[in-house]
Amino acid sequence: MKNILILFVMCFVLTGCFSKQIEKQPVHVDGVEEVLPLDEKNVSLDKVIEALKKEGMGLSIVEEQHFILNSVKSSNFSINESDENEEGAYPETISIYIYDSEQARKEGLDDFNIQKERYNMQIPSIYEQKNVLLLYWHHENLNNSHNAKYSKQMETAMNKL
Known part of the structure; x- marks a missing residue:
C-alpha cells in the first residue's frame, strides 16, 4: 500500500513538473533565427511576414532598432518598392x-504610448492582432495616416492572422 501511494505521488509530481513546458518553434528571417513559444493563440514572426507578402509587400530586414517595448525588441523591415531608389x-x-x-x-503598447510622449517623433500607424504589435512608419501626417501608402494592406494582413 505504501509503495502504491509513493508511486502515485511521484506520478502526480512528475506530471505537474512537465505540464508547464511549452514547445518551441524556430523562426527564420533573412538568416536570423529566433525561438518563440509554440501556441495556437500566438502568431509567429514568419506568419506576420507571410501575411504581409501575400498583400504584395516586399520586405527587407533593417538593422536599425527603434524601441524596446515591454522588454521585447522589434524586427524592423523596409518596404521595398522600385520608386524608393x-x-x-x-x-x-x-x-x-x-x-x-x-x-x-497590450503592455508593450502602453510602454510605447509612454515613450512617444517623451520624444518629439513621427507617430506611426499602429496595428494589433493577438500577440503581434506592428508599427507602420509612413510619410503621411497624423491626420491623414489612414491614407498612408500601405495602410489597407497592413490592415488586411493583420486581420488574416
Missing part, C-alpha cells in the same frame, strides 16, 4: 513586435 526618397518601414501573449502585447 530615387534620390532623397526614404523607404517606409515597419517594426514588428512578437509577444508571448496578448496581455504582454
